[in-house]
Amino acid sequence: MKDAKIVIETIQAVTHCEACGKDYPTVAHGKTCPHCGSGNTFLLTGNEIIIKQIEAVESE
Numbered sequence: 375m376k377d378a379k380i381v382i383e384t385i386q387a388v389t390h391c392e393a394c395g396k397d398y399p400t401v402a403h404g405k406t407c408p409h410c411g412s413g414n415t416f417l418l419t420g421n422e423i424i425i426k427q428i429e430a431v432e433s434e
């Protein structure tokens with residue numbers, strides 16, 4: 375019998391606004407800046423999934 379515990383951390387996507395220089399969560403606001411309403415934005419980080427920790431426990 376094997377038990378495996380996998381901890382997965384999802385990094386929240388962050389978009390940067392060129393117009394006002396602020397960052398905001400992409401998921402909530404998409405490509406339009408919630409601070410100034412500009413569409414002059416680009417994705418900083420997004421949709422990355424990191425497997426933070428893998429614990430494998432073997433029991434007999």
Ligand SMILES: [Zn+2]
Nearest residue numbers: 391394407410
């Ligand atoms: Zn902005």
